[in-house]
Amino acid sequence: MQKEAPHNMSNPQGQFNTLDALRFDNRVIRELPADPEPANNRRQVRGACYSRVLPTKVPQPKLVAYTREVADLLDLSYEACESETFTQVFAGNRLLPGMEPYAWCYGGHQFGNWAGQLGDGRAINLGEVVNRRGERWALQLKGAGPTPYSRTADGLAVLRSSVREFLCSEAMHHLGVPTTRALSLITSGENVIRDMFYDGNPKAEPGAIVCRVAPSFTRFGNFEIFASRGEIGVLKQLLDFTIHTDFPHLGEPSPRVYLDWFDEVCRRTADMMVHWVRVGFVHGVMNTDNMSVLGLTIDYGPYGWLEDYDPDWTPNTTDAGGRRYRFGNQPYIAQWNLFQLANAIYPLINQAEPLQQALSDYAQCYEQGWQAMMTQKLGLGAFDPATDDELISQLLDVLQLVETDMTIFFRRLALVDSELDSQQRANDDALMAPLEEAYYDPEKLIPEHRARIGNWLRAYLSRARQNGIPDARRREHMNAVNPKYVLRNYLAQLAIEKAEQGDSSTVTELLDVLRRPYDEQPGKESFAQKRPEWARHRAGCSMLSCSS
Ligand code: AMP
Ligand code: MG
Secondary structure: OOOOOOOOOOOOOOOEOOHHHOOEOOHHHHHOOEOOOOOOOOOOOOOOOEEEOOOOOOOOOEEEEEOHHHHHHOOEOHHHHOOHHHHHHHOOOOOOOOOOOEEEOOEEEEOOEEEEEOOOOOEEEEEEEEOOOOOEEEEEEEOEOOOOOOOOOOOEOEHHHHHHHHHHHHHHHHHOOOEOEEEEEEEEEEEEEEOOOOOOOOEEEEEEEEEEEEOOOOEHHHHHHHHHOOOHHHHHHHHHHHHHHHOHHHOOOOHHHHHHHHHHHHHHHHHHHHHHHHHOEEOOOOOHHHEEOOOOEOOOOOOEEOOEOOOOOOOEHHHOOOOOOOHHHHHHHHHHHHHHHHHHHHHHOOOOHHHHHHHHHHHHHHHHHHHHHHHHHOOOOOOOHHHHHHHHHHHHHHHOOOOEEHHHHHHHHOOOOOOOOHHHHHOHHHHOHHHHHHEOOHHHOOHHHHHHHHHHHHHHHHHHHHOOOOHHHHHHHHHHHOOOOOOOHHHHHHHHHHHHOOOOHHHHHHHHHOOOOOOOOOOOHHHHOOOOHHHOOOEOOOEEOOOO
């Protein structure tokens, strides 16, 4: 394993030096109905929330990386994470006392169509750890072998997609975006066959297992499956359980509380959408089985980061035709998905109007969150409808005049100077000088473009001046919400290509840089550069499929 940057290896009081000290309290197993069938064959599972299933053992597990922050959440010492037992456990080869593995049963709408039973086809939950602060963290292996929900697939995951899930979970967390977390990335020592672009070119790739960590992994699809089958008793059990464990502040379950719950899921989802827009994240497969009721970003598949600002962009080649999950469409799809969740819980409420109300509140909540976020990105304090509707809509036009790197643009916008003398301020080139770096081909900026950018900048700076916001304060506020470092698509690909050669140094270095996405980090600037030309049309950098 590649060692991370130096850190304190001491074992502060309160951390477990051995894995055996992890305390499991498996409420899912204890309180929800289980599939009575013990065999691990693919099947339709009825009347149950989950099936007990063991991870498949792998021949030669090797730790590629683990995250100190997630170890801290579980009170695990770094020594414990670097032990052979850790690798065996989180590869699925060994169970710790208290672990009771199972796979969830869920359904989902995929690309707008009801797909029936899906379920954890390659994810196996190990149990719920309660840490010393009393927090509950579910542990889940992804790529740990087949389950009753694997349908026609193998239950495995390749290193390529596992590196992407591992790095992006943590990058999102450090950006302040709600997300599931990743504890470990382990190669299995076995090859897995994948036809990456579904074009008749299957290839052997190294297999891997990621341990994901979240308060729970409950998805919209967990509720949809029971509603679709008319299993209203189980539906109620699952919703009551979810409220008790993940939403205890809502009080004892009742139809009134179910509505409060739905309202909160709507608000959390709106908040997540605002964050995705803020950082330029495109999920790629926003099916209802990939939506967490906790409002966490979940299931990192063919996701991507906006390079040039293009609201129509989708990284997912499987979605290239309809572009259902393109960047600019995500907030609407989230609402469509919430509508499916509302339908699923309707039998427990039997009133359509308050559910519809919550769905329109979602739209309002998103709109307000988006306005506040955009004015923060501009360092302008509170949103002022008198000026900011126009200012922001013109900004979005300016961003699309020519190919403009979204991340660099907002970061460099902080450097635009309001103290220029009037002559310089009237000069478009002088005013926009800090932004030059954001353009993929500055030659394409014709004088008319430069004039429009200049005009917009003058309007922007005058809005800041009217509100008495000095440059220094504007910069500070902007740099706290506009990241310098994001997991650019080509960076993840570089890390993957090295990891496939057995070199995990780029995975570890990226993980480290992405820990502090808002800091300047001298010496790490190469990770903040715009996409190089070679990556423009390269597989894995600009095009991804669901194959993982
Ligand atoms: P996704 O769209 O990737 O979130 O996956 C949709 C469904 O397919 C889920 O039920 C997954 O568990 C399942 N699935 C995806 N890949 C595999 C695989 N390699 N083996 C078994 N099930 C899979
Ligand atoms: Mg999924």
